[in-house]
Amino acid sequence: MSPVLRFTDVACWRGGRLLFEGVSFALDEGEALWVRGPNGSGKSSLIRLAAGLLSPAAGSIASGEAALADESLALDREQSLERALRFWARLDDGTVWLEGALQAFELDHLAQVPVRMLSTGQARRARLARVVASGAPLWLLDEPVNGLDERSIGLLGSAIASHRAAGGAVLAASHVPLPGGEWRTLELHA
Amino acid sequence: MIGPLAWREARRAVGAAAWLPVVFFLLVATLIPFAVGPDVRLLARIGAGALWVAALTAALLPIERLMEPDRADGVLDQLALRGASGEEIAVAKILGHWLTFGPLLMLASLPGAALLGLDGDALGRALLTLAIGTPALAALAVAVASLTAGLRGGGALGGLLLLPFAVPLLIFGASAATVGGGQALKLEAATALFILVGAPFVAGAALRALRT
Numbered sequence: 001m002s003p004v005l006r007f008t009d010v011a012c013w014r015g016g017r018l019l020f021e022g023v024s025f026a027l028d029e030g031e032a033l034w035v036r037g038p039n040g041s042g043k044s045s046l047i048r049l050a051a052g053l054l055s056p057a058a059g060s061i062a063s064g065e066a067a068l069a070d071e072s073l074a075l076d077r078e079q080s081l082e083r084a085l086r087f088w089a090r091l092d093d094g095t096v097w098l099e100g101a102l103q104a105f106e107l108d109h110l111a112q113v114p115v116r117m118l119s120t121g122q123a124r125r126a127r128l129a130r131v132v133a134s135g136a137p138l139w140l141l142d143e144p145v146n147g148l149d150e151r152s153i154g155l156l157g158s159a160i161a162s163h164r165a166a167g168g169a170v171l172a173a174s175h176v177p178l179p180g181g182e183w184r185t186l187e188l189h190a
Numbered sequence: 191m192i193g194p195l196a197w198r199e200a201r202r203a204v205g206a207a208a209w210l211p212v213v214f215f216l217l218v219a220t221l222i223p224f225a226v227g228p229d230v231r232l233l234a235r236i237g238a239g240a241l242w243v244a245a246l247t248a249a250l251l252p253i254e255r256l257m258e259p260d261r262a263d264g265v266l267d268q269l270a271l272r273g274a275s276g277e278e279i280a281v282a283k284i285l286g287h288w289l290t291f292g293p294l295l296m297l298a299s300l301p302g303a304a305l306l307g308l309d310g311d312a313l314g315r316a317l318l319t320l321a322i323g324t325p326a327l328a329a330l331a332v333a334v335a336s337l338t339a340g341l342r343g344g345g346a347l348g349g350l351l352l353l354p355f356a357v358p359l360l361i362f363g364a365s366a367a368t369v370g371g372g373q374a375l376k377l378e379a380a381t382a383l384f385i386l387v388g389a390p391f392v393a394g395a396a397l398r399a400l401r402t
Contacts, residue, residue, distance in 0.1 A: 051271050053401050068271050072264025076198070078205050090194060091272050 003028050004138045004169040005050055005066075010059035012045050019045055020188050021058065029137070032160065032170040034178055037188030043173035044070070046188070047142045050171055067092070067134035069127045070142040075115045082111035085130055094135040101132035104159045105152070120147050125155070132159055139163060141172040145179075153179055191274050192282040199286025206255060208290040211248035212298045218244035219302040230307050237306035238316045238367030242360055244302065245295055245320060249327040250352060252291065254345035256283060256335035261400060270401065276336075276394030283332045284325070284389065291331075292324035315371065319363045319378060326382035329389035330355055336396035359385070 003026040011021035019042030027033055035043050048054045049061060051068045075084035082102070089095045102108045105125040110118065118126060124147040131139050139160075145153050160170055160180025172178055222240040223233060233240075260266050269279055296317055303313040334352045338344035362378035365371050 051267075053267055053270055055402075066271065068268065070264060070267070072262070072267070074264040074268045076202065078202075087194065087198060088268065091191060 003062075004031075005063045005171060006061070007050075008060045008062075010049065010061060011057045012042055012049060012054070013057035014042075014045055014054075018057075023059070023186070023188075025184075025186060027138070027169045027171060029167040029169060030164045032164060032172070032178075032181065032183045034183040034185045035171065035173040035188060036175065036185055039175075041188040043175075043188060044142050047140050047171065047173050050138075051140050063138060065136045066138040066140050067131040067136035068140045068142075069131045069144060070140075073115070073123055073127055075123075075126060075130070077114070077116040079115060080112045081107060081115055081118065081126055084115050085126065085133060088130050089133045092134040092136065094133045097135050098133045101129040104132055105129045105155050121149060121152060124148055125152055128156060128159070132163070137168050139168065139170045139172075141170065141174075143174055144172055145174060145176060156180065191269075191272070192278055192285070195269070195274070195279065195282035196286035196289070199283050200289045203252070203255075203287065203290035207252075208294060211251045211291060212294045214251055215244045215248040215295055215298050216302055216305075218247055219305050222306060233307045234309070234312065237303065237308040238312060238319075239364040240306055241299060241302055241308075241316050241320070242323075242364040242367070245324065245327065246353070246356055246360055248295060249291070249324075249331055249356070250349045252287065253331050253335045253338070253348035253352065256287060256332055257339040257397075258335065258344055261339045266397060266400070270397075276397035277390045278394075279397060280332055280336065280390040280393035283335075283393075284329045284386075287332060288325050288328035291328050292321070295324055296320050312367070315369075316367045319367045319375065322375070322379050322382050323359050323363045326359055326385040326389075327356065329386045333389040333392040333396070336393035336400075339396070339400060355385070 005027040007023050007025050010023045012019040025033065035046055037043055045054060049056055050063055051066055085098060086095060089098045102111055105128055107125055107129055110122060128144060144156060157179025164181060219240060226232060299317055299320060303316065330352050334348045337351060338348045341347060358381045362374045362381055366374035366378045
């Protein structure tokens with residue numbers, strides 16, 4: 001069985017600076033990896049490398065279908081939350097999971113509210129709901145607990161746990177511990 | 191992926207300011223008679239060219255909202271993650287943008303032609319040249335929007351970038367709209383085709399460069 005994500009001796013070069021090199025790991029089904037390290041150590045770049053949005057300066061990355069939740073919202077402000085999420089779910093063939101994703105983050109009562117009216121925390125949950133609705137086997141989460149209250153962190157934990165139980169994998173960058181079961185860790189140094 | 195993306199683009203334009211270029215177009219067409227005086231024969235002679243100048247300036251307005259908001263909001267990243275190439279995104283944007291730009295502009299040419307005193311035949315010729323030229327204007331706007339996305343003052347820079355590339359269209363389009371402009375019409379169509387085919391590749395390369 002091949003891993004969901006594999007980094008082999010990956011180096012990342014950004015803005016004329018070597019962020020990290022020699023990073024190797026494999027992420028199997030059901031596994032979760034917590035990328036930690038100080039600000040500027042390249043956590044977000046590692047997530048973007050895994051997403052294929054950046055190319056590595058050296059080494060190779062093998063990954064399948066992935067869903068990404070990063071700093072940006074990427075939902076049409078003028079549409080209702082449900083319709084904005086449905087746009088992406090359609091592209092992902094994930095409309096069947098949309099209802100469940102909204103419920104998983106207790107957003108179902110906000111489904112008809114325009115995205116621009118959502119609070120910061122609600123918007124943070126909305127971008128996580130998009131990841132759940134994608135149905136992708138690999139979740140890439142960049143600082144997923146930022147801006148979440150305690151209850152929402154619990155929701156994220158159960159979403160991650162059920163994703164892993166279903167054979168999914170998670171790669172998350174965070175400077176605080178993450179919920180959702182046991183995490184392997186990968187330490188990046190500044 | 192192109193279908194839903196083009197549809198999203200058109201929907202967003204209608205929700206935002208699709209009418210703005212049209213109003214701008216009419217405004218420019220209104221200014222010409224004020225500037226050159228109400229001489230009907232003179233206006234009829236320069237009318238088609240004036241319509242084209244108006245169309246060209248109207249094409250500058252949407253540049254700012256074509257790519258930059260989607261870049262800033264991570265939409266382009268999410269699309270790339272789903273395997274959309276920059277060229278695909280560009281084609282979808284051109285299609286969606288033209289749908290809310292070209293037909294509206296041609297519709298606005300009717301009152302525009304009246305303001306400039308164009309007769310029915312002249313209006314018909316102008317509409318034909320606009321039908322051929324506006325897809326190329328939309329393609330140029332998307333390419334320039336991709337090139338200037340993420341830059342401060344990208345909108346103004348976009349205008350400076352777009353206008354020189356649109357000059358051949360303006361020359362052939364305006365002269366094709368005059369009596370006996372058959373040859374110019376062919377040249378306009380060739381120019382428009384060249385721009386339409388080339389723009390997605392320029393935009394695609396610009397979008398890829400944006401990510402690094």
